[in-house]
Amino acid sequence: MTIQAKICGLSDVTAVEAAVLNGAAFVGFVFYGPSPRNITPDEAALLTAKVPSHVKKVGLFVDPDEKLIRDVLTTVSLDWIQLHGSESPERVREIRDTYSLPVIKAIKIDSAASLDEIARYDGVADMLLFDAKEPKSMKNALPGGNGLAFDWDLLANATISSPWMLAGGLTAENIAEAVRISGAKIVDTSSGVEFEPGRKNPAAIEAFMAAVAAIDA
Numbered sequence: 684m685t686i687q688a689k690i691c692g693l694s695d696v697t698a699v700e701a702a703v704l705n706g707a708a709f710v711g712f713v714f715y716g717p718s719p720r721n722i723t724p725d726e727a728a729l730l731t732a733k734v735p736s737h738v739k740k741v742g743l744f745v746d747p748d749e750k751l752i753r754d755v756l757t758t759v760s761l762d763w764i765q766l767h768g769s770e771s772p773e774r775v776r777e778i779r780d781t782y783s784l785p786v787i788k789a790i791k792i793d794s795a796a797s798l799d800e801i802a803r804y805d806g807v808a809d810m811l812l813f814d815a816k817e818p819k820s821m822k823n824a825l826p827g828g829n830g831l832a833f834d835w836d837l838l839a840n841a842t843i844s845s846p847w848m849l850a851g852g853l854t855a856e857n858i859a860e861a862v863r864i865s866g867a868k869i870v871d872t873s874s875g876v877e878f879e880p881g882r883k884n885p886a887a888i889e890a891f892m893a894a895v896a897a898i899d900a
């Protein structure tokens with residue numbers, strides 16, 4: 684089975700092209716002011732214009748209000764909404780129903796207890812995404828996209844009904860091990876394919892996609 688990949692936090696045309704040409708199934712765009720990867724709806728419209736329809740365009744939000752979602756969706760044609768904040772199951776359902784788009788809900792993992800969250804969102808979100816929980820000790824931590832991995836073993840025996848993707852500190856170097864341990868069928872990276880936060884490295888995107896393609900799942 685082929686492993687699918689999402690390249691997230693794209694903010695320039697060269698990086699979008701590198702993701703598409705190297706076989707990404709999903710490309711992600713961040714609409715969250717404090718992030719170094721934040722882009723405006725107009726910038727996203729330009730970046731997404733030439734993305735072929737078989738590559739799904741994901742808009743990433745953190746506890747968004749209606750105005751932000753509306754501003755983005757009236758300007759950018761998205762296929763998925765990713766919610767990476769503290770959105771409740773009720774809020775996930777509301778956003779999904781209001782905007783008629785499938786929702787990816789991020790669940791932050793730092794221990795076995797974090798897996799209790801799965802039951803709250805399974806069957807509510809269309810897809811779950813597992814990312815490392817930002818450590819309290821981390822200065823200027825974002826609510827995701829910190830390039831941190833978590834203990835993938837935690838997912839190996841988890842009961843998850845919804846489709847899900849693995850995120851958090853994934854790179855060309857660790858992706859095979861991450862997939863082998865976690866059992867992920869879809870993987871997501873942002874920091875791991877950057878020169879620095881907010882500046883994607885096309886060669887690293889190519890290397891990540893090649894490493895994903897080489898996985899014998």
Ligand SMILES: O=C(O)c1ccccc1N[C@@H]1O[C@H](COP(=O)(O)O)[C@@H](O)[C@H]1O
Pocket residue numbers: 691692711713715718719720721743745767814825826827828829830831850851852853871872873874875
């Ligand atoms: O990328 C960001 O700036 C970001 C900000 C707020 C919430 C989530 C964010 N990124 C997402 O986090 C995961 C893991 O990213 P990484 O590979 O560890 O950098 C991924 O879905 C990012 O798109």
